[in-house]
Amino acid sequence: MEKNMSKKPTVQPALHKVIMVGSGGVGKSALTLQFMYDEFVEDYEPTKADSYRKKILLDGEEVQIDILDTAGQEDYAAIRDNYFRSGEGFLCIFSITEDESFQATQEFREQILRVKNDENIPFLLVGNKSDLNEKRKVTFQEAQDRANKWGVPYVETSAKTRDHVDKVFYDLMREIRARKKDENKTSNGRGKDKNKKKKLKCTIL
Amino acid sequence: MDVPKEPNFHLLSAPEFVPEKYVRTISHNYVGGSELKNLKKRIQALSDETNNSLKKNVYQNYVQFIDTGKEISHLESEMYQLSHLLSEQKSLLSALSATSILEDRTQVNFERNPKLDEHEIEEENKLKLATILEKVEGCKEIVEANDRVFIFEGDLLEIDATENTAIKFVHMYLFNDGLMVTNRNSNSRGLMRYAFESLYELSSLAVVNVRDLGNIKHAFKLLIFPDTRVFQCSSNASKKEWLDKIDQAKKLRLATEQQKKDQTVEKPSPVRAVSMDLSASKPEEVAVVHPEWLLDIPDELDVCVAQRQFEDAVNYLRKAQNYICKFNAKHSAPDAVILNIQEKVELKQNNLIDILMNELEVNPKKSFQGGLRATRTAVRLLNDLGRSTQCCDLFLKLCSTMLKNQAKKLKRETSTITYIRYFTSATFTNMCYMIEEFLRAFPDLPYCVSAYVAWAHGHLTIITNHFWTQVFVTKATLSTITECVQLIRAQCERLCEYGIDFRYKLDGQLRKFINTALNEHRDKFIDSIKLRANEDKWIPMNFKTKGALTRCLQEHEKMGLKLDSYVSGDVWLQLTSSNIAFTKLFLVFLDNCLNLQTTELLEPINDSLCSVFEAQVAYNKQALTFQPEQNLFVLKNIGFLLLVLVELTQRKYKESIGFECEPLNKLVNENSALLKDLASRNTKTKYSSDFL
Helix, strand or coil: CHHHHHCCCCCCCEEEEEEEECCCCCCHHHHHHHHHHCCCCCCCCCCCEEEEEEEEEECCEEEEEEEEEECCCCCCHHHHHHHHHCCCEEEEEEECCCHHHHHHHHHHHHHHHHHHCCCCCCEEEEEECHHHHHHCCCCHHHHHHHHHHHCCCEEECECCCCECHHHHHHHHHHHHHHHHHHHHHCCCHHHHHHHHHHHHHHCCC | CCCCCCCCHHHHHCCCCCHHHHHHHHHHHCCCHHHHHHHHHHHHHHHHHHHHHHHHHHHHHHHHHHHHHHHHHHHHHHHHHHHHHHHHHHHHHHHHHHHHHCCCCCCCCCCCCCHHHHHHHHHHHHHHHHHHHHHEECCHHHHCCCCCCEEEEEEEEEECCCCCCEEEEEEEEEECCEEEEEEECCCCCCCCCEEEEEEEEHHHCEEEEEEEECCECCEEEEEECCEEEEEECCCHHHHHHHHHHHHHHHHHHHHHHHHHHHHCCCCCCCCCCCCCCCCCCCCCCCCCCCCHHHHHHHHHHHHHHHCCCHHHHHHHHHHHHHHHHHHHHHCCCCCHHHHHHHHHHHHHHHHHHHHHHHHHCCCCCCCCCCHHHHHHHHHHHHHHCCCHHHHHHHHHHHHHHHHHHHHHHCCCCCCHHHHHHHHHHHHHHHHHHHHHHHHHHCCCCHHHHHHHHHHHHHHHHHHHHHHHHHHHCCCCCHHHHHHHHHHHHHHHHHHHHHCCCCHHHHHHHHHHHHHHHHHHHHHHHHHHHHHHHHHCCCCCEECCCHHHHHHHHHHHHHHCCCCHHHEECCCEECCCHHHHHHHHHHHHHHHHHHHHCCHHHHHHHHHHHHHHHHHHHHHHHHHHHHCHHHHHHHHHHHHHHHHHHHHHHHHHHHHHHCCCCHHHHHHHHHCHHHHHHHHHHHHHCHHHHHHC
16 A cells, blocks of 8 residues: 555556446446456356456557446446446447347436436447347347437447457447547537537448 | 196286286196196186175175265255254344344334344444544534444545545445545544545445456445545455445345335435535435345245245245235336346246246156156146146146156066056056146146146057057957957046046047957958868767766856757767857857947947858858758758857847847848748658657
């Protein structure tokens, strides 16, 4: 402790705060652990709320990613709101093998929009467990349609095979970064308009 | 060269022993055959001895093995008891800890352990709060708040959330409803060591376990919008303790809030704690709080299933579902906790159903010792859980397997009849038993009963097929077939008691086989008639002794025929040997036919009877032309067949069926000319015939 205290403050690279949301058991922790440590954890143990931080190179620029891996279920709405408030970007995860988890994304989306009060918050809809295609319950088109409706990208991942795992985190961080740049340039209402335009470019309609 | 050693156990079992070498040494050293023979004998004796000791050892080990097995099962039960005791203790302890935290004054209706403890704990809490009051500056209204209970405290290091650098030491207090952060009080040297900084309400405090934050270890985060505060503990254990304590406090708070709500519905949310940081934030939506048992239900279910207390599990399921139903009826808006519990409960229910189904599933490893009785619990519970259809399906599969096993277990008797007796009795007794069990297991479930009927119907086909291979394929005699058919019919009738009449179905399935068997026997019979007719000399039968004749007469009398009028002299019978033999065989054939008869079989039976009879009459008629000197005698024989034997046949036929056999009467009519001839000859040569 003393050592830490005496340590001189160093200039830290930009920090992007990502929040993993979704129903229990869809693989939020698995995706996080795969991204953080390149490992796939087969055993399922419900998460309460864990946070991780990692330094990475985003398009040649060193940044920090702060991942908050939330519990699929939190008893207090106020606490859940506090989790969401702390996030700058969201990975909304469901399991393509479980329709219920897909339906739940709607509620998560609404909660996040309510808490953040921002239609254009960086947000990715993620269909996990793409390695279990034979057990698929949610079609790609169905999920894509929902993503289009929300104006967000849809990506399918597999925490097991590491398919698109980096992609979702990096894509989200790019959006967060772009978002922050815009906010720095214009701190008034015009910024939001610009975001909207940019958003439209991102999602092909 | 080695001196050949006396063969003994040690020599032969030595690791360096090489059989080839040993034999070579022996053959070198022993010259005479007798010596070698002796040696062979000794080796033989040695081998026998070894065998014996081996057997003994195996037996001993076996006994030991069984003992060990017993011991192990004994131990298992002890362990089970122990685990039970432990879990009981655990629940007792958790109940105790719950009591200690939820102190009184709130009039919480908790099942509490001895009141003595309660007071002590209350006193302790007061004391503790007093100490906090002394130590911490500016926390008067917080500590003196109505129902605050102290839980935990400790030193922590606050870390800058973005820079990862230490900020300051803090001292944190955890209460039943909030987390209080205090700074070190540098100004005061006195008792007031800490200064109040902030208090966070547990119901809105987001706690995050920091798994990875570069070089910062053992940290956790508090998210209080817009702040994020990171605290570092001295060790991982201490961090875990903090997280666990906060989590426990949160859960308890949920439970108490629920209870308060239950007691005072109209009262607004419980006394709100002062929160400096959160004073600006909007009043959070009042979370509906549920009783603790509901939150524990998923765990309880797991425990019950693990301990195979399925009934308790089903009770828990019921309780939870009732609660959820009532709750949903009262509240229109879905509640997150309820939804979560409901989802979990459903999952557990499915899990439980799977396990119960597994219990019923046919498994070659499983013994059927308990029989269907052993399935009662599982079946009842599955019915309770609304899985009657699947359960019924499994139950019937189990029945099928049991019947199959039982049939396999039956010894193949040398006598077909004995085997069939055992087989039918075992099978139908089982079927009766199964329907009894079935009606007990699935009462008032008509669709299940129809499933049973369909199953029994299918199974009857299996039974008749087996019956066919055992009785008909083996070319048993008609008598055997008849007896077997009677056996199976009688057994089948037993099902009628339960309202299942399969007799028609059984007869229908057997008809084809019986028909074939009848035809085969008819053909064989006709062949034998032909053979005997050719051998017959068409002279009266000579019994050689009076005794033999009497015996023959008695025998026929038993069959219902009086042959006294055909006796002539001491040892003569005025009938040919072929006709006597035919009479005997025909009557047996008739009996069999009558026992086999069903309305559908009447035609083939009539056909067989007439064909056989006609054949015999035809040979008699042939003799009439080829043996003119015996004319009258043969005519008499024909008369015996057409009058005496037919009369008896018709009597028996009528007794059994209710009317006479028309085709047979027709046959008699066709030959009426011969009978007339006989009648006229009889009167004419009444005396002459007596001389024959």
